Amino acid sequence: MQMKTKPHSVLVINCGSSSLKFSLINPADGINIIDGIAERLMTSDAKIIIKFHHHLKNNTPFEKNLAPPFDHKTAIEQLVNCLTEHQLVDQISAVGHRVVHGGEKYSQPTLITPQVAKTIDELAKLAPLHNPANLIGITAAQKAFRGLPQVAVFDTAFHQTMPEKAYIYALPYALYQEHSIRKYGFHGTSHYFVSKQCAKQMNKPIEQCHFISAHLGNGCSVTAIKNGQSIDSSMGFTPLEGVMMGTRSGSIDPGIIFYLVEQLGYSLAEVNNILNKESGLLGVSQLSNDCRSLEKMALNNDSEPKKIRLAKLALNVFCYQIAKSIASLSAGLNQLDALIFTGGIGENSAFVRRKILKQLSLLNFNVDDQANDTARFGASGNICQQDSRPCWVIPTNEEWVIAQQSSQLLKHGLKQDT
Numbered sequence: 001m002q003m004k005t006k007p008h009s010v011l012v013i014n015c016g017s018s019s020l021k022f023s024l025i026n027p028a029d030g031i032n033i034i035d036g037i038a039e040r041l042m043t044s045d046a047k048i049i050i051k052f053h054h055h056l057k058n059n060t061p062f063e064k065n066l067a068p069p070f071d072h073k074t075a076i077e078q079l080v081n082c083l084t085e086h087q088l089v090d091q092i093s094a095v096g097h098r099v100v101h102g103g104e105k106y107s108q109p110t111l112i113t114p115q116v117a118k119t120i121d122e123l124a125k126l127a128p129l130h131n132p133a134n135l136i137g138i139t140a141a142q143k144a145f146r147g148l149p150q151v152a153v154f155d156t157a158f159h160q161t162m163p164e165k166a167y168i169y170a171l172p173y174a175l176y177q178e179h180s181i182r183k184y185g186f187h188g189t190s191h192y193f194v195s196k197q198c199a200k201q202m203n204k205p206i207e208q209c210h211f212i213s214a215h216l217g218n219g220c221s222v223t224a225i226k227n228g229q230s231i232d233s234s235m236g237f238t239p240l241e242g243v244m245m246g247t248r249s250g251s252i253d254p255g256i257i258f259y260l261v262e263q264l265g266y267s268l269a270e271v272n273n274i275l276n277k278e279s280g281l282l283g284v285s286q287l288s289n290d291c292r293s294l295e296k297m298a299l300n301n302d303s304e305p306k307k308i309r310l311a312k313l314a315l316n317v318f319c320y321q322i323a324k325s326i327a328s329l330s331a332g333l334n335q336l337d338a339l340i341f342t343g344g345i346g347e348n349s350a351f352v353r354r355k356i357l358k359q360l361s362l363l364n365f366n367v368d369d370q371a372n373d374t375a376r377f378g379a380s381g382n383i384c385q386q387d388s389r390p391c392w393v394i395p396t397n398e399e400w401v402i403a404q405q406s407s408q409l410l411k412h413g414l415k416q417d418t
């Protein structure tokens, strides 16, 4: 017999230009009822994979090639068919959308009205790679789930507590006043979640906690959190600023851009592509943007010496930049209760964590190798020795935050309590 899932589940949608990730979540406990991805959208290889979790008898993943026009709408239609077949549609109380840029306008989850959708569209000038894709997901979900409330949860929202001294660039002030050019910070939902979880683990009210959290995945950002609020972050006007990432350069001397264009003849589009897609771990190693592959290469004595050298170099630059970012963000705090690692690399790479912590001995971090090796693959824990400043590994769960905040918004206006 098929077990009935609890009502009030939230369908969480994270829509990119060529992919659409989704999960149906119980906001009360974060349990996933289904999740999956539609990928290679807008190509004839587009397909959807839906995983059914333990509530359902049939937990074999559903996989299907999408029909023309292979777009987001087709993916959502297929998802609706599946949800209908498994009698899950009636359990959805809202659709929560991850929206990358909320500008200065949105510091809270927001019910998507036509006016809000218009503003998200206007904010696309600040996030041309992300907001238009987010809007495509919103439009498709509005059509498929007519009558269900749709909520936007913004990646920038958590950072709206940053003080002026952190978000103003040393540029002519008019560029901020007239064109909104300032630091916004991203990965806010993740930094928010892991800081709350860390406070719980440390048995301290979040309002009294001072953390630095490092979200290290394909995208990487480091955030300083004072009394539970973001006060500074490494990513800036766009998610390109800050530390080196999988394929993004992070911060570089802006003079390099002029040199590439004026002296070496690159077009601006080419420079954009280099900085966003050909740099970072991939650029330095010339091998891969994937941390796991680079670790394997760096530690495999049978690999070609040049490959070993470049894999090691990429990881060294990566860890050093992150350590520097952590140290520099500590300037905004007068107390540091713990460092937090999260994201695919932060949650799983004992190698990267150890290297960063060794670089930060001045801040009193002293890694416990055994605890560090244990806190992987979904396990959380303090990976430092007893006499050290704590460093916690906390698996992130942005989808749960989106589900919870969407549900809270509908029930009570807004009260955040993840």
Ligand code: AMP
Residues within 6 Å of the ligand: 216, 217, 218, 219, 246, 289, 290, 291, 292, 293, 295, 343, 344, 345, 348, 349, 350
């Ligand atoms: P994310 O964007 O959060 O999914 O993180 C992706 C990154 O996490 C990639 O660079 C992966 O290589 C890295 N990653 C995932 N698992 C591991 C692992 N076991 N060891 C090292 N890196 C990992």
